[in-house]
Amino acid sequence: MHNPIDRDTIKLIEKSIEPHMKKKRFQHTLGVMEAAGTLAKQYGADIYKTSAAALLHDYAKDFSKEELLIYVEKYSIETDHILELAHQLLHGKVAASIAAHEFGIEDEEVLLAIEYHTTGRKGMSMVEKIIYLSDFIEPGREYPGVETLRKLALEDLDKAVLQALTNTMIYVLRTGKLLHHNTLEARNEMLMK
Amino acid sequence: MHNPIDRDTIKLIEKSIEPHMKKKRFQHTLGVMEAAGTLAKQYGADIYKTSAAALLHDYAKDFSKEELLIYVEKYSIETDHILELAHQLLHGKVAASIAAHEFGIEDEEVLLAIEYHTTGRKGMSMVEKIIYLSDFIEPGREYPGVETLRKLALEDLDKAVLQALTNTMIYVLRTGKLLHHNTLEARNEMLMK
Numbered sequence: 386m387h388n389p390i391d392r393d394t395i396k397l398i399e400k401s402i403e404p405h406m407k408k409k410r411f412q413h414t415l416g417v418m419e420a421a422g423t424l425a426k427q428y429g430a431d432i433y434k435t436s437a438a439a440l441l442h443d444y445a446k447d448f449s450k451e452e453l454l455i456y457v458e459k460y461s462i463e464t465d466h467i468l469e470l471a472h473q474l475l476h477g478k479v480a481a482s483i484a485a486h487e488f489g490i491e492d493e494e495v496l497l498a499i500e501y502h503t504t505g506r507k508g509m510s511m512v513e514k515i516i517y518l519s520d521f522i523e524p525g526r527e528y529p530g531v532e533t534l535r536k537l538a539l540e541d542l543d544k545a546v547l548q549a550l551t552n553t554m555i556y557v558l559r560t561g562k563l564l565h566h567n568t569l570e571a572r573n574e575m576l577m578k
Numbered sequence: 579m580h581n582p583i584d585r586d587t588i589k590l591i592e593k594s595i596e597p598h599m600k601k602k603r604f605q606h607t608l609g610v611m612e613a614a615g616t617l618a619k620q621y622g623a624d625i626y627k628t629s630a631a632a633l634l635h636d637y638a639k640d641f642s643k644e645e646l647l648i649y650v651e652k653y654s655i656e657t658d659h660i661l662e663l664a665h666q667l668l669h670g671k672v673a674a675s676i677a678a679h680e681f682g683i684e685d686e687e688v689l690l691a692i693e694y695h696t697t698g699r700k701g702m703s704m705v706e707k708i709i710y711l712s713d714f715i716e717p718g719r720e721y722p723g724v725e726t727l728r729k730l731a732l733e734d735l736d737k738a739v740l741q742a743l744t745n746t747m748i749y750v751l752r753t754g755k756l757l758h759h760n761t762l763e764a765r766n767e768m769l770m771k
Contacts, residue, residue: 555748564765564766566763569762572757577659
């Protein structure tokens with residue numbers, strides 16, 4: 386139904402998701418859409434694609450482990466050992482499946498941007514990079530270094546993604562969590578450019 | 579010639595390597611052998627194996643990129659994209675090949691401890707863990723946190739290895755270097771225990 390994605394699709398998705406999301410999460414979602422829109426304009430990406438991905442990226446973020454696993458089963462989502470143990474990493478994959486099956490999104494770039502917005506991955510498209518990065522720099526984010534990252538995002542998308550990946554990895558290491566190999570592979574790839 | 583590895587083997591290796599190593603590197607090597615000996619005693623590992631691995635682990639550390647690549651060619655050492663770009667990561671593999679081909683070491687545990695002492699890997703043996711860790715806590719090492727790590731090493735080998743892996747990863751990330759997937763896999767494995 387939402388192919389190709391246009392202004393009406395975006396309005397419809399926005400209206401559909403609001404009642405199902407916590408207010409704070411919805412505000413963050415709108416922030417990501419705004420930041421992604423700015424980056425899409427800067428780098429010549431499709432603003433409807435970035436908007437659709439932004440709106441749906443955190444749709445499953447507040448799902449419990451049990452809810453996530455129900456969707457994993459329902460939509461035959463492929464997982465791995467790390468994803469099963471660090472179940473919060475699953476929310477992107479679940480949101481991508483919901484986007485496809487329940488919102489009728491067929492655009493592969495949009496679905497991948499939703500799926501990999503938490504870990505990143507090797508070979509990210511422009512839309513994926515924009516969503517990954519916007520999640521860190523949307524107007525509601527406040528942390529030491531965010532202004533530097535916002536500035537870098539407008540100057541050099543790849544360098545900013547590299548910085549965001551590195552920041553995330555250091556955070557994961559410091560907090561004693563499992564680190565997904567997709568994040569390492571994404572960072573190494575950016576570093577080798 | 580050195581199978582099984584005994585006291586005489588260790589003396590012979592020590593005498594053979596000294597003239598080929600920088601004084602500071604040789605001192606570090608003896609420090610690693612000492613620390614590894616303490617951990618071998620603590621955890622019931624073979625002290626001759628840990629000593630042989632300790633003595634030879636950094637044998638190729640001061641080789642130039644060109645020298646390392648000559649050995650890669652000579653002994654048909656398997657590399658990967660990361661190892662080729664971050665050539666300093668190659669010195670363990672080169673030292674393991676030299677240990678096998680030029681020092682006659684056949685013990686697989688010793689060879690693997692030398693090979694993976696820089697990156698670590700999933701499925702490290704006791705000897706590998708001891709060498710990996712001793713490299714960080716030998717008496718010559720001085721850095722914030724080393725005393726805590728020395729203490730932890732005597733209490734819980736796996737926890738200490740996990741801490742050393744995490745410290746290394748944070749250092750690599752902060753200094754903008756490529757991170758080898760073996761290190762991530764080693765840490766995730768330790769964390770899942």
